[in-house]
Amino acid sequence: MCDVPLRWADMDAFGHVNNVVYLRYLQEARVDMLFVHAPEHGAEQLARGVIVKWHEIDYRAPLHFRPAPVRVETWVTEVRAASFGLGYEVLDLGPDGQRTIYAVAASVLVPYDRADGRIRRIASREREVLERLLELDGPAPRRSR
């Protein structure tokens, strides 16, 4: 999980955090998970590059600017030969543990070698690190309509 600070300019003319910015919050959480924390557990190569193949996001509630950060929980939904899935929830955690969900999202990511500009397979060490974060029954961004 990652606490992401909001910026005043994240809001649009409707006075809500703009839809695009939610994807930016996901990116902040993803970078923290894959480029900061995963290398500490032995998956250094991930920090060399990961590209986004697919995103899906369901917006559940508007967010307004406030000084407190918003929490983004991120987990692994699947690990394949040359790609892996992430699930996300953007939320506030109340003092009583009550969860206010602002968005639920999912991505498919592909490891990428920046040096030669090519996608690559997932190494076994990376697989171990990612599989430790695997959660198969987490929420998914299904369309509510």
Next chain:
Amino acid sequence: MRHAFECAVRFDDLDAYGHVNNVTFAEYLQEARVDFAHRYLADDLSPHEGSVVAHQSLDYHRPVPFRTEPLQVVLWVTRIGRSSFDVAYEIRDADTVYVTATGALVAFDVAAERPRPLTEAERATLAKFLEP
């Protein structure tokens, strides 16, 4: 009918990989959608009658390095409901499709902060762009 929006790529749309960042493509979709709304919907609506994004999905097919030629963002309508509608998008140039995407939009009363039904005029306009 489809709406095509010419979207310039800015130098700072690129990230450390030298490609347009994934988040920025959602911004390009938004630019096309706002252009569409201003061009075809805004005249028949009050300022407080807007729409918000409820859901979106983006498929990234090819990276976009820096370019001075604008990209085309093509938008059309795939469903018209009572208070929501769906759109599909392609971000492309003459030869290549870089991103395909879908979005669900909810007609929204900005003053009351709640969904509203689509107006007759909105429905008629959206119907011209309907390709289910």
